[in-house]
Amino acid sequence: MTDYKKRREALLSRIDGDGFLVVNLEGSDWVSMYYLTGFTGEGGLLVTTDETLLITDSRYTEQAGREVPDLPLHPVKKNYEEEAADAVKSLGIKRLSLSARRTSHYTVTRLGELTGVEIVPAPDPVGELRRIKDADEIARIREATRVTEESLSALLKEVKPGMTERELALRLEWHMRERGAEKVAFDLIIAAGENSSLPHYKPGDRSLREGDLLLCDIGARVNHYCSDMTRVFSVGEPSDEAKELYELVLRANRAGVAALRAGASGVEVDAAARKVIADAGHKEHFGHGLGHGVGLEVHEGPRLSPLSKDGMEPGMVVTVEPGVYLPGFGGVRIEDLLVVTEDGCESFTSFPRDRLVIVG
Numbered sequence: 001m002t003d004y005k006k007r008r009e010a011l012l013s014r015i016d017g018d019g020f021l022v023v024n025l026e027g028s029d030w031v032s033m034y035y036l037t038g039f040t041g042e043g044g045l046l047v048t049t050d051e052t053l054l055i056t057d058s059r060y061t062e063q064a065g066r067e068v069p070d071l072p073l074h075p076v077k078k079n080y081e082e083e084a085a086d087a088v089k090s091l092g093i094k095r096l097s098l099s100a101r102r103t104s105h106y107t108v109t110r111l112g113e114l115t116g117v118e119i120v121p122a123p124d125p126v127g128e129l130r131r132i133k134d135a136d137e138i139a140r141i142r143e144a145t146r147v148t149e150e151s152l153s154a155l156l157k158e159v160k161p162g163m164t165e166r167e168l169a170l171r172l173e174w175h176m177r178e179r180g181a182e183k184v185a186f187d188l189i190i191a192a193g194e195n196s197s198l199p200h201y202k203p204g205d206r207s208l209r210e211g212d213l214l215l216c217d218i219g220a221r222v223n224h225y226c227s228d229m230t231r232v233f234s235v236g237e238p239s240d241e242a243k244e245l246y247e248l249v250l251r252a253n254r255a256g257v258a259a260l261r262a263g264a265s266g267v268e269v270d271a272a273a274r275k276v277i278a279d280a281g282h283k284e285h286f287g288h289g290l291g292h293g294v295g296l297e298v299h300e301g302p303r304l305s306p307l308s309k310d311g312m313e314p315g316m317v318v319t320v321e322p323g324v325y326l327p328g329f330g331g332v333r334i335e336d337l338l339v340v341t342e343d344g345c346e347s348f349t350s351f352p353r354d355r356l357v358i359v360g
Ligand code: GLY
Pocket: 186, 217, 218, 228, 321, 335
C-alpha cells in the first residue's frame, strides 16, 4: 500500500511555505496529483501540515469517493482559481508554495490577485521527490518492462518485409494492451532503414525492405508507470557497416551500464559511454544525453548527460541509451532501463542485445 501521507509530509519538509498547491487541469499536473494522493481525476490539491484538501468538481466527486475516500473534498461551484483561492484562505495559509514548472502563469497570477498571500514558487519539488523509487514503484516499472518485452517478442514473430512502420507500431500496441498495458508509455518509435537516424522518429508508411535496420524504441504504461527500451534488428542479412555500428553502440551501452552506481554523477556515467563513441570517431553522431529517469513520466529526473547536475542514488531508475545516427544510412540506439543500487545497478530490461539479430 502506498503511503501517500508520508509523501505529502516529505513534500512539506522540502518547501519554503506553509502550504503547497497542485493544480491539475486537463492533465496539466496529473503526475503530482497522483503521486501525492492516488487520485486520477482533475482538480487541485492543497497540502498543509494539518490538513489536505482535494478541490474537484462534480465530474469527479464519485470517483474521489472511490480513489481517495479519506481526503476532505472542497467542491468546485465557481471556477478553479476562485475555489483554490477560497481554500487557501480557509486554511489560513500565509506563504503558498507551488511548482513553477507545472503551474501556469495565469493560475499563479490569479491566485496572487485573489488571495493576497505571498506565492513562493519552487522549481518542481514533487518531481524531485519522485527521483527515488520505492519498492512498489519498482515493482510496477518491472511489470511495465515485462509487458514491453513480451510484446516485442510477439511482434518479432510477425515481422515481414513489406510491412509498414505504422502497421508494426499498431500491432505492438495491440500486443501491449492485450498483456495488460493501459496504453503506450509514449508514441512508439518504429523506424526502418534510413529513418532510424532520427532519434524521435514518428512511424510512417515506409515499408520494411531486406537489409534495413529496424529500430524499435518502445514502452508500455502499466499501473501508471512507464517502461522505456530500444532494440535494433536487421531485416535480412546486415551490411558490414550496420554490424560495426551495432557493435560500437553495444560497447558504449556496456560502458555506461558499468559506470552506473550510487555516488557516480550523471556527467560521469554519460562520459563513460560517450568516450567509446567519440574514440571511434562518431562524437558528432551522438547528440542526446545518455539517459533519463523513468517512472510516472517517461522522461523525468535524474539526467545522465554532459550538462547533468544530478548524482546517482540507490532507488533511482534510469535509462542508458547511447546512439549513433548517420543521416542517409540509419541509426542504432541500444536502450536499457535500470535501477541504481548501492554497489552498481540492476537491469529491468533483459531482452537480448548482445548481437544484431536478423528478423523477417
Ligand atoms: N523513448 C524516448 C526516449 O528513449 O527517450
